[in-house]
Amino acid sequence: MAASPMAAPRWRRVLTTSIPIAVPLCMHPIFQVTARRFGPARGYQAGFAIYWATCWGLAAVVAGPRRLAPLWQVRTTSLPDPKSLAWAALLVPPAGAITTQLVPHVRRAGPSAIVTAVGVGTTNALAEEVLWRGLPVTIYPDDPVLGWLLPAVGFTAWHIIPLQEGGAPRGRWTAILLGAACIGLGNGWIAYKTHSLNDVLVSHAITDSCGVESARTRWVRGR
Numbered sequence: 001m002a003a004s005p006m007a008a009p010r011w012r013r014v015l016t017t018s019i020p021i022a023v024p025l026c027m028h029p030i031f032q033v034t035a036r037r038f039g040p041a042r043g044y045q046a047g048f049a050i051y052w053a054t055c056w057g058l059a060a061v062v063a064g065p066r067r068l069a070p071l072w073q074v075r076t077t078s079l080p081d082p083k084s085l086a087w088a089a090l091l092v093p094p095a096g097a098i099t100t101q102l103v104p105h106v107r108r109a110g111p112s113a114i115v116t117a118v119g120v121g122t123t124n125a126l127a128e129e130v131l132w133r134g135l136p137v138t139i140y141p142d143d144p145v146l147g148w149l150l151p152a153v154g155f156t157a158w159h160i161i162p163l164q165e166g167g168a169p170r171g172r173w174t175a176i177l178l179g180a181a182c183i184g185l186g187n188g189w190i191a192y193k194t195h196s197l198n199d200v201l202v203s204h205a206i207t208d209s210c211g212v213e214s215a216r217t218r219w220v221r222g223r
Contacts, residue, residue, distance in 0.1 A: 020154020
């Protein structure tokens, strides 16, 4: 069980609350700098590497490994009620990604892109779940706004950065941001209610691993 908010020092609470605003704002110039330094493809990859390191670094510094460790233990509580909504939150994002990203592109992606997509997707899911769900739940286990809703807004806003810097067509922005909002709200709600990241991590990793076309164009070809 996560510690109560009263047990967290004020600096932990202040930093946790500022992350949903600070991370999107800070990552924008970082992606621009890496693009200028390494070129569009490698700069995009370097930007994500910095983002992942930031996710783990902030979570480790603000919460600490001992506070985060219980989030990865096998939970004894069931999914929150209504369970139909919880299952929808876990299953709809992977189903949508399989339908719109994996199935239409998997044939031309090739083995390298498929393996890369799984690696990048799992890496991204691990980093994002620990920052956007694990850290807020650890510091604010009894506050639905600061432990769930505000991080969901920040998580959604962050996705504007890779969309912009990766050159995604404007027509795709709405669908991708809506998907990010669904993951942020759904995963955040489940993590907040269960104090566990296990279920949401699996769902998130499957969803992100379906991006075989992005892996082909931005990671395999961009090497």
